[in-house]
Amino acid sequence: MAGQDELADCAAFTVPEHKLVVLREDVYDGLFNDDVFSRSTVIHELSHIVLDHAVTLHRGAILGKHQFCEDSEWQAKALTAAIMMPLTACQAAHSPHELSQMCGTSYQAATYRIDRLVKEGKLDPARFAGGLFW
Template structure:
């Protein structure tokens, strides 16, 4: 996925603006989205990583896009109190799950020989690939392959 194009062209065409903030102004998170205001804010160093095609830069943009697609309200952001809702109701968990599904489609997960292979073919981190495969095994969407990914 061309995440630079998503941030710089696709999101503005959909009515969203983006803003790049200095690291000192946004030191607690890489980026955030305020769907009600049509705004995505990305930390400058993350934007630079994105420009280089870095995995974390790319996944950050997809993660913020997931918040938009899932129509999350700003009140459910990372600072929300834990234990007040089920884990799957958490906006961060939902955005991470959607990011993983977008970056590592089920078919790629089924075809990958290992988490390392999945990371390579999908352009993600090995850690993310292991997490994605583990979730799919636990959900029964991939069977008989657990030993390949642990």
């Protein structure tokens, strides 16, 4: 765990080869206060370990020339969304708000998850008519 002054630019980071996650103190404390950001941050960082990423990029990193799906950050975000908002929950929800309430995520994350699943043909866009913009 690190203080806010030590991790001013990021909430957490992972050293996958050592299976180590370092959290800013406020993120750690947020886990005990049911904070959505803290919960998703920890799952995201653990995703880097599960996905066996040798090197992770922080938000300010300049990306190389590769497909977006080859990016370790994209992969960790996708796994975080799948863990926090499984397809069955997305199929049961009638709106991003309902999904965020069911799964304990932010409205923004739920909107993005539904949008991606609609674009991938895994959810019927008519189910969410009026709630999202495609």
